[in-house]
Each structure stands twice: as C-alpha cells, then as structure tokens.
Amino acid sequence: xxxxxxxxxxxxxxxxxxxxxxxxxxxxxxxxxxxxxxxxxxxxxxxxxxxxxxxxxxxxxxxxxxxxxxxxxxxxxxxxxxxxxxxxxxxxxxxxxxxxxxxxxxxxx
Numbered sequence: 001x002x003x004x005x006x007x008x009x010x011x012x013x014x015x016x017x018x019x020x021x022x023x024x025x026x027x028x029x030x031x032x033x034x035x036x037x038x039x040x041x042x043x044x045x046x047x048x049x050x051x052x053x054x055x056x057x058x059x060x061x062x063x064x065x066x067x068x069x070x071x072x073x074x075x076x077x078x079x080x081x082x083x084x085x086x087x088x089x090x091x092x093x094x095x096x097x098x099x100x101x102x103x104x105x106x107x108x109x
Contacts, residue, residue, distance in 0.1 A: 007039070007064055014040070020048055025053075025056050026059045041068040053084050065084060066085055067082075070089045076096055076105075086106040086108060
C-alpha cells in the first residue's frame with residue numbers, strides 16, 4: 001500500500017468538503033487538524049477549490065489534502081499544481097487514472 005493510502009487508513013475517515021470561499025479554507029483545515037482529522041478531500045466543483053487546496057497545503061503542513069470530483073486530466077493537473085496529494089474521481093476514468101499514475105500521485109477512482 002502506498003504512503004498516502006496508509007495515512008488515510010490510519011486516520012480512518014476522510015472529510016469531504018466543499019469550499020465556496022477560499023478564506024474559509026485555512027480555518028477549516030486548522031479545525032480539522034485540532035479535531036484529530038489531518039486529512040480532507042476538497043471537491044473540485046467550485047471556483048475556490050484550487051486556491052483552497054493551495055492555501056490549506058501551505059498553511060497546514062501536517063494536513064493531507066486531496067482533490068475530489070476530478071473528471072479530467074486538466075483538473076487533475078490543476079489540483080496537483082495546487083498541492084493535492086491525492087485525487088478522487090467519481091467513477092473510473094482510465095485516462096485520469098493513467099495520468100495521475102504517470103505523475104506519481106495517488107488516485108482513488
């Protein structure tokens with residue numbers, strides 16, 4: 001099992017969050033960490049998702065931040081560029097999975 005999946009398994013739960021305003025990202029990340037959940041999947045369904053991931057990874061180094069609802073390679077690239085450590089897609093898209101594996105990023109279809 002890879003390191004990311006091992007960490008997720010150890011934590012036991014992955015909060016899935018929707019961030020509409022990037023200013024909410026860091027306070028939410030800090031609250032999750034204080035509550036013993038240093039992991040989050042930020043859905044990529046809002047305009048704030050990419051900047052939220054970036055701010056969370058910069059300000060909360062101990063947090064494992066991933067991107068969810070990834071439908072395309074381009075979205076995966078944006079999420080990875082922002083600092084996402086894992087990618088979640090709502091179905092099995094072989095193109096997205098292959099792309100993430102080529103980039104050596106954990107992908108969970």
